[in-house]
Amino acid sequence: MEKVSFQTVRETNLRSVLRTVRELAPCSRAAVAAATGLNKTTVSSLVVDLMGRGLVRETGETSQRRVGRPGVLLALDDRSVAAIGVEVNVDYLSVVAVDLLDRELVERHVPLDARAAGARECARRIVAALEETMKLPEVRDRTVVGVSVAVPGLIDVPSGVVTRAPNLGWRNVPLGDLVRECLAGMPVLVDNDANLGAMAEYRFGPCSGTSDLVYLTGEVGIGAGVLTGGELLRGAGGWAGEIGHLELEPNGPECSCGRRGCLEALAGVEAILREALPDRVPDHPLSGGDVAALVGTAVERAQAGDPTTVAALERAGTWLGRGVAALVNVVNPGALVLGGYFVPLTPWLLPRCREAALARSFAPEAGGCRMEPSDLGLSAAARGGAAVMIHALDTGALPLPKATAPA
Amino acid sequence: MEKVSFQTVRETNLRSVLRTVRELAPCSRAAVAAATGLNKTTVSSLVVDLMGRGLVRETGETSQRRVGRPGVLLALDDRSVAAIGVEVNVDYLSVVAVDLLDRELVERHVPLDARAAGARECARRIVAALEETMKLPEVRDRTVVGVSVAVPGLIDVPSGVVTRAPNLGWRNVPLGDLVRECLAGMPVLVDNDANLGAMAEYRFGPCSGTSDLVYLTGEVGIGAGVLTGGELLRGAGGWAGEIGHLELEPNGPECSCGRRGCLEALAGVEAILREALPDRVPDHPLSGGDVAALVGTAVERAQAGDPTTVAALERAGTWLGRGVAALVNVVNPGALVLGGYFVPLTPWLLPRCREAALARSFAPEAGGCRMEPSDLGLSAAARGGAAVMIHALDTGALPLPKATAPA
Numbered sequence: 001m002e003k004v005s006f007q008t009v010r011e012t013n014l015r016s017v018l019r020t021v022r023e024l025a026p027c028s029r030a031a032v033a034a035a036t037g038l039n040k041t042t043v044s045s046l047v048v049d050l051m052g053r054g055l056v057r058e059t060g061e062t063s064q065r066r067v068g069r070p071g072v073l074l075a076l077d078d079r080s081v082a083a084i085g086v087e088v089n090v091d092y093l094s095v096v097a098v099d100l101l102d103r104e105l106v107e108r109h110v111p112l113d114a115r116a117a118g119a120r121e122c123a124r125r126i127v128a129a130l131e132e133t134m135k136l137p138e139v140r141d142r143t144v145v146g147v148s149v150a151v152p153g154l155i156d157v158p159s160g161v162v163t164r165a166p167n168l169g170w171r172n173v174p175l176g177d178l179v180r181e182c183l184a185g186m187p188v189l190v191d192n193d194a195n196l197g198a199m200a201e202y203r204f205g206p207c208s209g210t211s212d213l214v215y216l217t218g219e220v221g222i223g224a225g226v227l228t229g230g231e232l233l234r235g236a237g238g239w240a241g242e243i244g245h246l247e248l249e250p251n252g253p254e255c256s257c258g259r260r261g262c263l264e265a266l267a268g269v270e271a272i273l274r275e276a277l278p279d280r281v282p283d284h285p286l287s288g289g290d291v292a293a294l295v296g297t298a299v300e301r302a303q304a305g306d307p308t309t310v311a312a313l314e315r316a317g318t319w320l321g322r323g324v325a326a327l328v329n330v331v332n333p334g335a336l337v338l339g340g341y342f343v344p345l346t347p348w349l350l351p352r353c354r355e356a357a358l359a360r361s362f363a364p365e366a367g368g369c370r371m372e373p374s375d376l377g378l379s380a381a382a383r384g385g386a387a388v389m390i391h392a393l394d395t396g397a398l399p400l401p402k403a404t405a406p407a
Numbered sequence: 408m409e410k411v412s413f414q415t416v417r418e419t420n421l422r423s424v425l426r427t428v429r430e431l432a433p434c435s436r437a438a439v440a441a442a443t444g445l446n447k448t449t450v451s452s453l454v455v456d457l458m459g460r461g462l463v464r465e466t467g468e469t470s471q472r473r474v475g476r477p478g479v480l481l482a483l484d485d486r487s488v489a490a491i492g493v494e495v496n497v498d499y500l501s502v503v504a505v506d507l508l509d510r511e512l513v514e515r516h517v518p519l520d521a522r523a524a525g526a527r528e529c530a531r532r533i534v535a536a537l538e539e540t541m542k543l544p545e546v547r548d549r550t551v552v553g554v555s556v557a558v559p560g561l562i563d564v565p566s567g568v569v570t571r572a573p574n575l576g577w578r579n580v581p582l583g584d585l586v587r588e589c590l591a592g593m594p595v596l597v598d599n600d601a602n603l604g605a606m607a608e609y610r611f612g613p614c615s616g617t618s619d620l621v622y623l624t625g626e627v628g629i630g631a632g633v634l635t636g637g638e639l640l641r642g643a644g645g646w647a648g649e650i651g652h653l654e655l656e657p658n659g660p661e662c663s664c665g666r667r668g669c670l671e672a673l674a675g676v677e678a679i680l681r682e683a684l685p686d687r688v689p690d691h692p693l694s695g696g697d698v699a700a701l702v703g704t705a706v707e708r709a710q711a712g713d714p715t716t717v718a719a720l721e722r723a724g725t726w727l728g729r730g731v732a733a734l735v736n737v738v739n740p741g742a743l744v745l746g747g748y749f750v751p752l753t754p755w756l757l758p759r760c761r762e763a764a765l766a767r768s769f770a771p772e773a774g775g776c777r778m779e780p781s782d783l784g785l786s787a788a789a790r791g792g793a794a795v796m797i798h799a800l801d802t803g804a805l806p807l808p809k810a811t812a813p814a
Contacts, residue, residue, distance in 0.1 A: 237775050239770035
């Protein structure tokens with residue numbers, strides 16, 4: 001009992017020093033002591049420990065001090081650990097690895113027909129992609145502290161179960177367990193793609209730092225990751241952000257959810273391609289493998305001024321704007337970021353989206369909501385998930401890595 | 408400097424003891440010491456201070472202890488302080504006073520044609536209602552610690568300015584200052600009626616304790632107070648919850664905001680009365696004084712089975728359900744409470760509202776969202792505001808009352 005509580009205090013202090021170095025680096029041990037309120041001897045001992053775990057390093061520079069001997073400066077160790085985020089979506093896997101400074105080490109994009117593959121095969125492919133990533137030269141000498149998996153669906157985050165992912169055809173898939181058991185018990189977080197995309201946009205890119213932010217996934221489905229005050233809005237049962245199923249047109253086209261006229265049945269990527277490329281899209285659901293190529297074709301035709309394509313994209317932009325107006329009226333975000341396949345289609349979607357949203361928002365100028373395309377493309381959810389795992393080291397949600405060098 | 412920081416520590420400790428007594432009462436000083444981590448001598452001194460301020464009292468009972476002399480039990484003093492909440496709406500003022508235990512002392516409801524009166528006259532009427540309330544026998548011997556004013560509009564809470572209240576015809580009204588300067592500098596909080604109504608429903612009534620809760624005001628306008636995790640969702644600029652201006656019918660009737668087919672133009676009380684009582688409602692905007700009487704007539708006719716009235720109420724219920732579905736899909740509340748004039752109309756509104764919301768929610772069973780009428784009627788926002796002021800004593804947002812008896 002005594003021992004546990006001693007370890008807990010030391011762990012808390014280790015994380016406190018880690019956070020302080022992240023915030024102040026480059027900084028001296030004395031500065032860390034001043035900021036944390038811990039005494040210098042304790043800080044020195046904790047720093048030795050964190051160095052042994054590959055989390056903190058000495059920069060080789062020294063501080064300029066008016067009295068006493070100069071202090072060696074500390075920084076986060078960007079050479080020793082990594083976190084990996086994966087996203088599985090209808091037609092691809094994205095993988096991003098980051099270092100302790102949240103900087104991207106590796107980004108990979110793998111086409112995958114997830115609908116055809118089914119849940120177990122997808123889990124196998126996720127694990128394979130993770131294992132391949134861990135063998136890459138940028139990652140192989142690092143300790144991977146944790147892995148996140150983003151899924152377009154409703155997730156029970158504590159258990160890692162995908163309760164429902166209609167665009168993948170999944171129900172009650174224990175994805176966390178399936179991945180974890182192949183990775184020797186490594187910490188695995190499963191979360192919604194829109195939520196993790198929102199976390200990425202909050203940290204990186206044109207709207208970073210906006211604490212009331214909505215990220216719209218632009219995939220076959222449309223989901224919203226909603227941040228309020230920098231925190232994810234999950235709702236009473238984890239169903240918040242299901243903007244894709246806002247009814248906009250009671251007599252509209254059928255949706256994957258079984259209803260009619262939902263936003264994603266009007267402005268999801270599959271719906272867009274069906275209208276924009278009527279000669280190229282079959283009547284039955286798209287094969288996952290086709291989406292990226294078809295989006296490329298739509299961009300080409302729109303650039304060439306094809307009236308059918310341009311009109312379809314502009315119509316979709318207007319529908320999107322109507323969905324965005326609902327978000328503006330209900331949650332009043334400071335920024336709305338369009339992600340995924342919406343990004344290459346932005347030149348045609350965004351002007352109409354803005355116009356429609358402004359016209360339907362009660363607050364003047366849509367309550368000040370900026371509307372921007374993501375610059376993270378199809379990697380946003382993987383990127384956000386990797387960042388969440390790295391920051392889980394600071395907060396205590398993830399165990400600290402063990403010492404690799406003698407402390 | 409030293410003195411200030413000493414006072415701050417003592418104030419913090421006073422509030423900590425106050426919160427603990429609120430939570431544990433009846434409880435001994437020893438129990439307070441154990442719960443707060445303060446030593447018993449300090450607790451005794453703080454309790455004497457709180458008793459002098461009229462916040463804590465001895466119950467006259469003693470604790471059963473196995474060793475030592477029995478401890479005298481403490482409780483909150485429900486005799487000495489009060490907080491008052493007022494709501495101004497299109498056609499009424501509501502006033503509620505509560506004691507330190509958050510129990511209602513007084514509830515008053517005053518008809519007022521706020522549209523015709525204008526902002527300055529409304530402020531004068533608010534002050535008069537507060538002064539009359541302070542003279543009532545239930546309140547007059549108490550120290551009033553603070554006052555809240557609920558307004559159906561966008562409020563800049565820190566400054567107390569009503570930026571915009573379209574149904575009252577107000578813009579940039581410094582209501583906080585207008586009320587404060589008549590009340591000798593008493594703390595005055597101005598906030599949105601839906602937000603304060605949501606706080607009331609979170610504390611009292613059929614859905615109390617539901618931390619993801621939406622309160623829908625049922626007035627001429629419709630606003631939503633959205634609680635997520637027990638906290639008010641305000642959005643980047645305070646515009647969150649403007650569900651009344653969700654566009655449901657692009658060719659629908661004109662709204663006070665200048666658009667067409669907004670939820671409140673289809674299902675706000677004025678819109679309902681126009682359809683439900685076509686022979687009774689004039690073409691021009693209703694006079695504020697008429698609303699309550701006309702709602703009464705609509706209830707009578709609906710009870711008598713008048714087909715025009717019943718059909719109008721049921722149509723409005725369906726529109727409401729479409730708005731509720733948007734809330735369910737975006738924020739996934741655990742409970743939705745219909746307030747204001749919706750309450751007497753519930754028997755005709757709610758079945759259709761539920762049906763329409765369930766049919767349009769992505770989450771099964773509307774994500775588990777209960778839908779209930781408020782039992783606070785037109786007093787919800789005043790009640791919630793009074794409760795917010797009382798709890799501001801515990802948190803430090805309000806100054807503690809000065810000692811009335813020598814400590």
